[in-house]
């Protein structure tokens with residue numbers, strides 16, 4: 512027998528001996544008709560344990576919050592315009608929730624301890640009180656209405672901003688696939704060309720419809736460059752499963768749903784350079800990640816986001832090559848008319864990425 516099995520056997524033997532000892536002790540007590548728990552008062556013990564749980568739990572909660580708070584992303588200054596109001600909403604909700612949890616749980620644990628079963632103490636029969644019912648219905652209803660109204664207003668500002676914002680916005684398309692993000696910019700025409708899964712062929716993995724001339728200047732990038740202070744209209748698609756493009760520092764997160772393009776408006780307000788100074792970290796980069804577990808290499812779905820001045824952005828954009836040009840070089844004999852006619856797209860409708 513080797514040392515490993517001997518050790519394992521000894522462990523099980525010790526466990527067996529332990530139970531044997533307990534069992535024989537119980538037998539002896541039973542034969543001698545001794546009840547060791549006769550003097551115990553379970554109600555009192557439970558009351559004390561509840562209080563202990565409350566105190567230890569509160570200390571642990573305060574300690575862990577203080578420890579994690581500085582590491583928490585939402586403590587960072589938001590780098591987008593709507594991020595400021597989203598953060599305000601988050602903290603408002605957080606403060607209300609913490610206050611409610613602290614007050615109700617303090618009362619709950621105090622009552623458990625204070626009104627435990629005592630000799631001569633009778634439970635009070637208190638079936639109904641209209642006044643109390645009204646208070647605990649109306650107060651939460653008002654608080655919830657205020658919190659939800661705030662959320663609806665913020666949601667509306669993001670999803671359907673005013674016409675001036677829509678007018679001034681630049682379009683970018685993010686397409687999720689296992690396991691990468693494809694970033695598409697409209698070219699000089701400032702309009703994204705039509706795309707549909709039925710046009711996917713070879714290197715045209717986004718399914719750009721080359722019969723639509725608007726696709727001819729579209730650019731595929733590996734970094735997401737954005738000009739500061741300019742609204743961005745993000746068009747989001749998925750090629751396979753659910754993904755969720757998340758630009759944490761900009762408070763942007765929206766699911767990418769296969770077959771159902773989604774979108775998001777936001778305005779970056781702090782450049783990468785400025786954020787590096789704010790954070791005192793010359794290596795800092797904004798990032799886009801996927802926050803929907805989408806498979807084995809989910810962690811790989813990361814792209815660097817660069818926020819820069821309009822001049823820098825335009826310079827970068829002008830250095831990018833249109834995907835159509837690259838595709839034509841790869842397929843010299845390409846018949847430009849064979850892909851399909853643009854009329855078909857309308858019928859399938861929901862799958863086209865642009866509106």
Ligand SMILES: [Cu+2]
Pocket residue numbers: 687753754755801802803804805809812
């Ligand atoms: Cu993903």
